[in-house]
Amino acid sequence: MSFLQRLKERLAIFMQGRHGPDNLGMFTLLSGLVTSILGSFTGIGLFSLVGFALYVTTVFRMLSRNNTKRIEENRKYIDLTSNWKLKSSQFIKRMKNSxxxxxxxxxxxxxxxxxxxxxxxxxxxxxxxxxxxxxxx
Incomplete structure (x- = not known):
């Protein structure tokens, strides 16, 4: 068994029962990336600090064993964004058909x-x- 296969098995065992990535996690990860890049270009340390806090939040959510709470948080995020996505797609459709x-x-x-x-x-x-x-x- 190669080193990478053993590492993959150990990671799978470690992640059992943990929440893992979801839509809210991907959003916080991308927000952290954008905020960190913004902090690097502007030189404002607050942006980098906020980006780091978003990274920590994402890792915490992915490694959390409290699945019911993480699922509820993700459901609220999806409810919030799906309404926005629906309204924006309807607006675009109305503009195309105007x-x-x-x-x-x-x-x-x-x-x-x-x-x-x-x-x-x-x-x-x-x-x-x-x-x-x-x-x-």
Missing amino acids: KDYKYFKCPNCKVLLRMKRGSGERDITCVRCGHQFKQKS
């Missing part, structure tokens, strides 16, 4: 609706609440 469609909200339930441009003023029925209103495209 020549073909007009977007507006239902005055009753505030759901986002779209209508083909150039069709004049039309009676619109909301797909969610059934409210009817006039809208000009």
Whole structure:
């Protein structure tokens, strides 16, 4: 058995029961990297200190045996970022389709609706609440 295989086995045994990397861990790792690079270029030691603190936090989370707490932290992070990702992708989609469609909200339930441009003023029925209103495209 070679040295690298033994090292790999020992690392696998050491990591049993530990949390390991996740989305929040990768975010803190990349944030620490960016902050450290920023600290190196600007010469401000506070950035380097914050980067180091983010590295320590990442290693602590990866080696933690308290999986339930780490899973809950990661779930909160995913909930927070998924909403932001959804809204940004919807905004980009709206900008791409702005020549073909007009977007507006239902005055009753505030759901986002779209209508083909150039069709004049039309009676619109909301797909969610059934409210009817006039809208000009």
